[in-house]
Amino acid sequence: MSKQVRVRFAPSPTGPLHIGGVRTALFNYLFAKKNNGVFFLRIEDTDQNRFVPGAEEYIMDALEWLGIAPDETIGKNEKFGPYKQSERKHLYKQYADELINSGNAYYAFDTPEALDFYRKQQEEQGKTFIYNHHNREKLDTSLVISVEETIRRIAAGEDFVIRFKTPVDETLHLEDIIRGEVKFETNLLDDKVLFKSDGMPTYHLANIVDDHLMETSHVIRGEEWLPSMPLHVMLYRAFGWKSPEFAHLPLIMKPVGNGKLSKRDGDKMGFPVFPLDWKTAEGIYSGYREKGFFPEAVVNFLALLGWNDGTEKELFSLEELVESFDLSRVHKAGAKFDPDKNKWFNHQYLVKQNDADLAKSFAPLVAEKGFSTALEMTRLTKIVSLIKERAHFVSEFWELSDFFFVAPTTYDENASKNWKTETQVLMQELISVLGEITDFTSLNIETIVKDWMAKNKIGMGKVMQPFRLSLVGALKGPHLFDIVELIGKEETIKRIEKAIKIF
Secondary structure, eight states: OOSOOEEEEOOOSSSSOOHHHHHHHHHHHHHHHHTTOEEEEOBOOOOGGGOOTTHHHHHHHHHHHHTOOOSBBTTBOOTTOOOBGGGSHHHHHHHHHHHHHTTSEEEEOOOHHHHHHHHHHHHHTTOOOOOSTTTTTTSSBTTTSOHHHHHHHHHTTOOOEEEEOOOSSOEEEEEETTTEEEEEEGGGSOOOEEEETTSOBOHHHHHHHHHHHTTOOEEEEEGGGGGGHHHHHHHHHHHTOOOOEEEEEOOEEOSSSSSBOOTTHHHHHTSOOBSSOEEETTEEEOBTTTTTOOHHHHHHHHHTSSBOOSSSOOOOOHHHHHHHOOGGGBOSSOEEOOHHHHHHHHHHHHHHSOHHHHHHHHHHHHHHTTOOOTTOHHHHHHHHHHHGGGOSSGGGHHHHHGGGTSOOSSOOHHHHTTOOHHHHHHHHHHHHHHHTOSSOOHHHHHHHHHHHHHHTTOOHHHHHHHHHHHHHSSSOSSOHHHHHHHHOHHHHHHHHHHHHHHO
């Protein structure tokens, strides 16, 4: 690539950043870093009617949390600033005028009522109304009125739009990095609005002008923008500019059934589809961060939604993703979103975490239950090391470890059925054995208890199951003698005595 790679993520601040948008940002980031290029963030807020306060900050915070912050954006390395379209609106009129003057665009004065009339008229004939070469010279446009009349009407304050004049009878053979050649017939395209009389451009014009002025080399965006590709390429051609290369990413599909994963699917199906919590008057839409996901896990599973490196490898650090990433390995077909796989990824990253760091995250949950952890971080770190292999999230730690802090109040019904008269006797003997042990460490306790069982020819299940049931309340948990060491001799004996009384 002779020209420096410059790619952008250009969301609209109309609400929280959907996970599909996050993946688009990630793929742009990976492509830029792989090619020693620049990843920049541009906020496309030309549609002020849909602007949502706080959305812009949310987008910035989400990318920071995920570790894929842009190299250039609002307030950061503004080489081609401003990076907010509403602050660039003074630029666009001159480019709209340039298209008018070159004959590639025209003024249209049609009222909404007139357009609605034409649409209904076409529907009654079983047709679809398309504003293009079929009718543009029959409608209220500068193509059929004089220049003087056009100027007079604009000066009089009449509402107008500037539309692109789509070429007639042309087949566009366009190249997409992911999809290969895609063909479009210009006669089937409509004359899109580029500029409105309120002085604001539409997405199509602003997007092209900004990408050109910001020297965007590649446009990597979602598949839903593929139908806009011919217009954008024709706009580059109309301006006499070199078009960037295009790559349209596959859709992220619902976990079940057909269709694109929507913003409403998450809370409806019990998993987040936003990187961070988003609060509205109606409630909170849950985010990955607040649900306890590690940002590295989110990045990892998103990267594999529609891409792989050609191997069976699934776990990638961000650096490894950068090294392996190639747009040619992005799939064309939609990628099904799998919430269970997301949790699997988080588990993989959780078990890699430092036990002491996890204990610090767990400490507030323990404190909420009424247990002080200020003097017990060593013990808490040990508990975390024993349970983390069974967890997907830190939030699950209490349920997996509550027996380290409180004696069971209920006992597994099925396991309790195996408690017999003989069990009572064995548990009493076990109390005596434990009472004699001075070095109350896991390995030593296990050695002494198993020696006693072997010497008296006691079957393993006859002691170990009721022993675990007494301490935990169920046949679950980590290595039994690790539990015994951590709760201590006095508490261990007390719990066995309680179980003897109950059964």
